[in-house]
Structure formats: structure tokens, C-alpha cells
Amino acid sequence: METIFALSSGRGKAGVAVIRVSGPLAKEAVIALSGREPEAARQALFRVLRDPQSGEVLDQALVLWFVGPASFTGEDCAEFQIHGGPNVVGTVLAALGRLDGCRAAEAGEFTRRAVENGKFDLTEAEGIGDLIEAETEAQRRQALQQMSGGLGARCVEWRERLIKVLAYVEADIDFVDEDDVPEGLSLSVLPLIVGLSEEIDALLADGIRGERVREGIDVAIIGPPNAGKSSLLNWLARRDVAIVSAEAGTTRDIVEVRLDLAGMPVILADTAGLRETDNLVEREGVKRALARAGSADLTILLVGGDQDANEFLMSGSTGSTSGVEASSRFDFPLLNKVDLLGAGKESLDSVPEGFCGISIKSGLGLDDFLADLERLVQDRFEGREPALITRQRHRDELSACQLHLEQAIEIVQAEGDEVFAAEEIRLALRALGRLSGRVDVEELLDVVFRDFCIGK
Ligand SMILES: Nc1nc2c(ncn2[C@@H]2O[C@H](COP(=O)(O)OP(=O)(O)O)[C@@H](O)[C@H]2O)c(=O)[nH]1
Ligand SMILES: [Mg+2]
Structure with missing residues (x-):
């Protein structure tokens, strides 16, 4: 994994500019520029920054040091709070760029790493992006809610419920001949699927106000x-x-x-x-x-x-x-x-x-x-609460989820083959997985089946 760096504050002249560094060599970057180990994590350390090669003083800075996973990206991170002059920023960035194993970050790369390290899900990452773009109160409120997991938490809860449903339906498939699992068990999961389908329906019927805001x-x-x-x-x-x-x-x-x-x-x-x-x-x-x-x-x-x-x-x-x-x-x-x-x-x-x-x-x-x-x-x-669906992407995945739930309901109601019902639920789960960008459904099912001892 490469170590990445970027100017995280805005461009142009300012009192302070923040340069963020993330990755395995973040500590080396601090040592290279400040000449010392960042001894205390999560504290503002006053340091003189020098060019590692020439020793020339570049600026006086506050250096913040975070040890992964307790950082924004989940990796080791450093933040240099330097003076926000274009030349100061340019020289410090150039000095970082000359360090082995360090390179300039791509757009959104810090947040992407945070998602990959499980610091937050995709919808929360989108919330961060929206918060930065927010120009009005309503936009800020909506973005904050999404960033703090408004939609993400619902997604997690739906996933858990659906995985349970799937477990029951699969138990019916796998153990249909055994005595201790009553026949037609999948019928008893019907209210669970219907309930979930109605919840998602209600969320989708929001007059697309989230997107509008x-x-x-x-x-x-x-x-x-x-x-x-x-x-x-x-x-x-x-x-x-x-x-x-x-x-x-x-x-x-x-x-x-x-x-x-x-x-x-x-x-x-x-x-x-x-x-x-x-x-x-x-x-x-x-x-x-x-x-x-x-x-x-x-x-x-x-x-x-x-x-x-x-x-x-x-x-x-x-x-x-x-x-x-x-x-x-x-x-x-x-x-x-x-x-x-x-x-x-x-x-x-x-x-x-x-x-x-x-x-x-x-x-x-x-x-x-x-x-x-x-x-x-x-x-x-506006509505009393900020909307949960804020992008077409959310709407598409939830609609897909909803569609598969409806198909599962039809199959179960007609007392059709559980294998097909299970497949629909699996597809519904996959849509939720795409929405939150979370791990593969199969992987989760393995865990659930092991821990829940289904059909024992
Ligand atoms: N008497 C009066 N004239 C107005 C009023 N509002 C606009 N106007 C005039 O109406 C004309 C047309 O205005 P404009 O805004 O260009 O109209 P538009 O063609 O609908 O865009 C201009 O000469 C304006 O000064 C008003 O409240 N009262
Ligand atoms: Mg006109």
C-alpha cells in the first residue's frame, strides 16, 4: 500500500493550510520533514519543517499524528498544519513527493481508503462528499445525517433481517426431510419479507426530496x-x-x-x-x-x-x-x-x-x-426529518431490492420452490450490499450459518 498525501484544505492564500498524509510511511514522512519521531498520537506538536535533502527551513507547523486504525482512513496518518501561502504549500508538497513510497493522492482517495478499511460505508462516504458541497442549511442537515449513517444504519438493519429470512428459507430447503423442521416453514417468513418490502416502499415514496435538496x-x-x-x-x-x-x-x-x-x-x-x-x-x-x-x-x-x-x-x-x-x-x-x-x-x-x-x-x-x-x-x-435517499444510485439499488422482495413474496405465497425464493432474497441482499458497499453476501451467510447453527 502506497503512502499518499494531499492538500486537504482549500486552494489559495489562507492563514492555515492542512496537508494530510496516510499510509504505512506516514511516520517516516513526519520524521523526514520535522527531524523527529511523532512521539504523541492525537496531539498538536509544534515542529520546524525542513527540506529533507537541503535542510532548508520550509515552515513552522503543527503536526498531528494518528496511529491506525484510529484515524480517518484507518491507516497511520499525519496532518501538517502549515501556513497557507501558495509557496509554502507547494514546497512542502514537493518535499513529500520526493520521499520514497509517497505519492500525491487521487481525488477522494483518503475517503476511499477509509471505506476499504471499514471506517464507514459507501453511503456515509457519499455523505462526507455532500457535506463538503453543501451550500444551504437543508443540504448540510441532510449530508450530516447521511454521513453519520442515516441510510447506512437502515441498510445494516435490513441486511440482518434479510439474512435471517434467508437462513430460514434455506433451512427449509436443506432440511425439508428432517422431522424437527416443520414443512412450509418459508410461509412463516412471509410477514418478515412483506414488512421489509413495505418499509422500503415507504422510503421510496418520498417525492424524491432528498435528491432535490x-x-x-x-x-x-x-x-x-x-x-x-x-x-x-x-x-x-x-x-x-x-x-x-x-x-x-x-x-x-x-x-x-x-x-x-x-x-x-x-x-x-x-x-x-x-x-x-x-x-x-x-x-x-x-x-x-x-x-x-x-x-x-x-x-x-x-x-x-x-x-x-x-x-x-x-x-x-x-x-x-x-x-x-x-x-x-x-x-x-x-x-x-x-x-x-x-x-x-x-x-x-x-x-x-x-x-x-x-x-x-x-x-x-x-x-x-x-x-x-x-x-x-x-x-x-423539506419534511420533518432529512430524507434518507439522496441519490439516484440509492433509489436504483433500493428499487432493485424491492423488486426481488416482491418476487420472493409471490413465490412463497404460491408455495413455490424455496430454491427460487431463496435466490430472490439473495438478489435483494446483493442490492443492499451494493448500496452500502459492504462485504459479499455469501461471506456473511457463512458466518451466520456457523453462528446460528441453523437446522441443528
Ligand atoms: N408598472 C410596473 N412595471 C413593471 C413592474 N415590474 C416590471 N415592470 C416593467 O415591465 C417591463 C417588463 O419587465 P420584464 O422583467 O423585462 O418582463 P419579462 O418580459 O416578463 O421578463 C419592464 O419595463 C419593467 O420595468 C411592476 O411591478 N409595475
Ligand atoms: Mg424577460
Whole structure:
């Protein structure tokens, strides 16, 4: 096993930079650079670092020393806390690179070694990655839960239950002729399989909120030209992102901004105004706007106070004048430019039913709108607890597991051949194994069969 090293803190100038070293030669690396043995583990040791060849002083550093397996990777590890100047970092990395048996780490290699050494499972490792990427509160909470084994622990528990089920079903196969194992034993495991299948089902029916929180919730603003869609995007982004103009048909490309809405990550999209047009570029814009509305997690319909709002709502479409039916329904109908309908709050009285009235120009209704939008996003995607499924990968493996459980249930119910039921359960277990990246099912079964003395 090679010893690997890398800058673990961010690039650029900083007060402190952390260089991590992991592997059998980590101790030698500390000795080579600091001239002394790292006598105390898990303590910050003040050391002068020197170039091992020339003896030139490179920096003064705090050195942390961890003895495997009690370290992040499970191997011997050292951390050099050095001054975060680009040249300091560069020279220390270069010095490490010149040591025999040491090389620069590849992306994710420390975490990979940690998984290989059983420090955590695959889902927990993904949680670490997500925590580093987290930009909003909801993302941080979700990543923390996953990193601390939210999904991993469930996986372990399901595995244990399934292994027990498999053991029973196999006992039926293996000892069907013996007196002390009653016939049709596999029927008695039916509730166990059904229970598990229902649990996984419930988890899968989560409105994919985990993925949405991880990747960002797609919100599209759509409506007729000149309604103020670009103005709304700019107001929500609190900066001048999209071009606002009194000229209809200004926006053609989709303009995106990333927002933090009450801790939820949102990708807000401004789109071309929906209308019939002979202009080819604008027509393409309208096409893209409709596609985006169709694929978005939430759509905001924005109509101007001087436009026919009901036409949009009643048809549930983009309006007959545009000649194009939108596939989506609107989650949030907004009427902008209420300042044109009258003065002050009274202008809100003439807002058609089903619409929320705002004026981006005067600011009227904007705070209420933002609060409502935040609530809508939270209700839809936040949930009381962070979601357990946060990636398509999780969903695929759990669906595969679920599918095999259902097939096992069918076989058992029909009092079919236990060999086939056992095979389905084995496949379900394998899907769980892939999910958590844990050891081979066969290997585990050996242990279980030995320890549990099945069919004795
Ligand atoms: N009176 C009034 N005009 C507004 C309001 N919001 C935007 N506008 C104007 O409406 C025009 C179209 O705005 P824009 O954001 O480009 O609309 P879009 O075509 O839907 O993107 C611009 O001249 C804006 O200044 C509002 O609340 N009241
Ligand atoms: Mg626009």
C-alpha cells in the first residue's frame, strides 16, 4: 500500500493550510520533514519543517499524528498544519513527493481508503462528499445525517433481517426431510419479507426530496412577455442578472440563478415570454420555456396586471393566444404590476382569485410572496426529518431490492420452490450490499450459518 498525501484544505492564500498524509510511511514522512519521531498520537506538536535533502527551513507547523486504525482512513496518518501561502504549500508538497513510497493522492482517495478499511460505508462516504458541497442549511442537515449513517444504519438493519429470512428459507430447503423442521416453514417468513418490502416502499415514496435538496430544486418562472419575469428573477436574486426591458420578447435563453430560500437550495429559471411569434430565435425560446416548465419541480406563473390573468389559470395552460399548450400546471400564480390597478393596498382587491398580487416596482406584496414561496418549497421538499435517499444510485439499488422482495413474496405465497425464493432474497441482499458497499453476501451467510447453527 502506497503512502499518499494531499492538500486537504482549500486552494489559495489562507492563514492555515492542512496537508494530510496516510499510509504505512506516514511516520517516516513526519520524521523526514520535522527531524523527529511523532512521539504523541492525537496531539498538536509544534515542529520546524525542513527540506529533507537541503535542510532548508520550509515552515513552522503543527503536526498531528494518528496511529491506525484510529484515524480517518484507518491507516497511520499525519496532518501538517502549515501556513497557507501558495509557496509554502507547494514546497512542502514537493518535499513529500520526493520521499520514497509517497505519492500525491487521487481525488477522494483518503475517503476511499477509509471505506476499504471499514471506517464507514459507501453511503456515509457519499455523505462526507455532500457535506463538503453543501451550500444551504437543508443540504448540510441532510449530508450530516447521511454521513453519520442515516441510510447506512437502515441498510445494516435490513441486511440482518434479510439474512435471517434467508437462513430460514434455506433451512427449509436443506432440511425439508428432517422431522424437527416443520414443512412450509418459508410461509412463516412471509410477514418478515412483506414488512421489509413495505418499509422500503415507504422510503421510496418520498417525492424524491432528498435528491432535490442535494441537487437543487428547479423553479421556473413562466408567463406572457412583459409580465415582469426577469424583474422577478432579479428581485429574488437580489442582483441584476437578467435583462429587464419594456420591449416584449427580450428574454430568449433560459437565465438561471442559484438561491438559498430559507435554507433550501433553489435553481430559479427565467424564461422567454410565451407568445406566438414569427421570430425563429424567440420561437426557440418559447419552446425551451415550455420544456423547462414541464420538467421543473415548481412553476411560478407570472402575469402582468395589464394582462388577462384568467386566461392562463382557467385553461391551466399557457393561454390560447400563444397557441401552445403547456404540459405543466402552475404551482404559484402571481399577478405583477398591481400598481397599475390602483394606489396602495386597495390595488390588491382587484387581483383575480387564485392569484397572489405583487408589484415589483412598488414592492407591494413581495414580502408575503417570498414567505409563501419559501413555505411552499419547504412543505414540498423539506419534511420533518432529512430524507434518507439522496441519490439516484440509492433509489436504483433500493428499487432493485424491492423488486426481488416482491418476487420472493409471490413465490412463497404460491408455495413455490424455496430454491427460487431463496435466490430472490439473495438478489435483494446483493442490492443492499451494493448500496452500502459492504462485504459479499455469501461471506456473511457463512458466518451466520456457523453462528446460528441453523437446522441443528
Ligand atoms: N408598472 C410596473 N412595471 C413593471 C413592474 N415590474 C416590471 N415592470 C416593467 O415591465 C417591463 C417588463 O419587465 P420584464 O422583467 O423585462 O418582463 P419579462 O418580459 O416578463 O421578463 C419592464 O419595463 C419593467 O420595468 C411592476 O411591478 N409595475
Ligand atoms: Mg424577460
